[in-house]
Amino acid sequence: MHYDAVENNHGLKHDPFKALIAPRPIGWIATVSRDGICNLAPYSYFNAVSDRPHYVMFSSKNIKDSVRNIQETGEFTCSMSTWDTRDAMNVTSAPVPPEVDEFPLSSLTAIASKFVKPPRVKESPAAFECRYWKTIELPDVAPGSDQGHFMVIGQVVGIYIDDAYVSNGLVDTGSMRPLARLGYMDYAVVTPETMLTINRPEMTEAGDIADGRPEVWDGAFR
Numbered sequence: 076m077h078y079d080a081v082e083n084n085h086g087l088k089h090d091p092f093k094a095l096i097a098p099r100p101i102g103w104i105a106t107v108s109r110d111g112i113c114n115l116a117p118y119s120y121f122n123a124v125s126d127r128p129h130y131v132m133f134s135s136k137n138i139k140d141s142v143r144n145i146q147e148t149g150e151f152t153c154s155m156s157t158w159d160t161r162d163a164m165n166v167t168s169a170p171v172p173p174e175v176d177e178f179p180l181s182s183l184t185a186i187a188s189k190f191v192k193p194p195r196v197k198e199s200p201a202a203f204e205c206r207y208w209k210t211i212e213l214p215d216v217a218p219g220s221d222q223g224h225f226m227v228i229g230q231v232v233g234i235y236i237d238d239a240y241v242s243n244g245l246v247d248t249g250s251m252r253p254l255a256r257l258g259y260m261d262y263a264v265v266t267p268e269t270m271l272t273i274n275r276p277e278m279t280e281a282g283d284i285a286d287g288r289p290e291v292w293d294g295a296f297r
C-alpha cells in the first residue's frame with residue numbers, strides 16, 4: 076500500500092502512523108501546578124533533540140495538565156519508564172482532573188529533584204530535570220485555542236542516574252529495561268538481549284569503507 080497521508084486514506088482498521096514510528100521512548104513528565112499540586116503523565120511523542128546543551132521535547136494533543144503546568148511554572152522532569160513501572164505508568168495516563176496528583180494514584184513515590192521544583196519518580200532508574208524553553212504550536216492550532224498539537228521544548232539542567240546502573244564509566248541501559256511505545260496498545264522493552272553494538276564505519280586511505288569492524292565496541296565514540 077502507498078497512500079495520501081494528508082487525506083489519511085489508509086483504509087486500515089486504525090491509523091498505522093504510530094505503529095511505523097516505533098519504538099518511541101516514553102517521557103514520563105512530572106510537573107507542579109501553580110497551586111502546588113503534582114502531576115505525572117506519560118508522553119511518547121517524546122525525544123532528545125540536541126546534545127550539549129541537552130534539549131528534550133514532548134508533544135501534547137491539546138493543552139493537557141502537563142503543558143499548562145509547564146507554561147505556568149517553567150519546569151518539568153522526565154523520568155524513565157521501565158518494564159518494572161509499566162503498570163504504574165499506565166495508571167498515570169488516566170484522564171483525571173488537574174487537582175488529582177497521579178503519584179499517590181499510581182502508588183509511585185515523588186522524590187525531590189535537585190535543580191527544579193517538580194519531583195521525579197523514585198522508582199525510575201533515571202530522570203531529566205528540565206527548564207522550559209518554549210512551546211511550538213503546530214499548524215493545526217487556531218490562534219488562542221487549546222485544541223491541536225503543542226510541542227514543548229525544555230533544556231535538561233539536571234540528570235539523575237541510579238548508580239546501580241553505572242559500571243566501568245558507562246550506563247547499563249539494557250539493565251534499566253526502558254519501556255518504549257509502539258502502535259496501537261503495544262509496547263517494547265529494551266533488555267541486554269535485545270541490544271547490539273555497531274561501530275561506525277571508518278574510511279581507508281583509498282576512500283573506501285574499511286571492513287572488518289568488530290561488533291564489540293572498541294571504546295572510540297564516533
Ligand SMILES: Cc1cc2nc3c(=O)[nH]c(=O)nc-3n(C[C@H](O)[C@H](O)[C@H](O)COP(=O)(O)O)c2cc1C
Pocket residue numbers: 101114115116117118119120121134135136137139140141142164165167168169170171256
Ligand atoms: C504510553 C503513553 C504515551 C502517551 N503519549 C502521549 C503523547 O505523546 N501525547 C499526548 O497528548 N498524550 C499521550 N498520552 C496520553 C496522556 O498520557 C494522557 O492524556 C494523560 O491523561 C495526560 O495527562 P496530563 O493532563 O496530566 O498531562 C500517552 C499515554 C500513554 C499511556
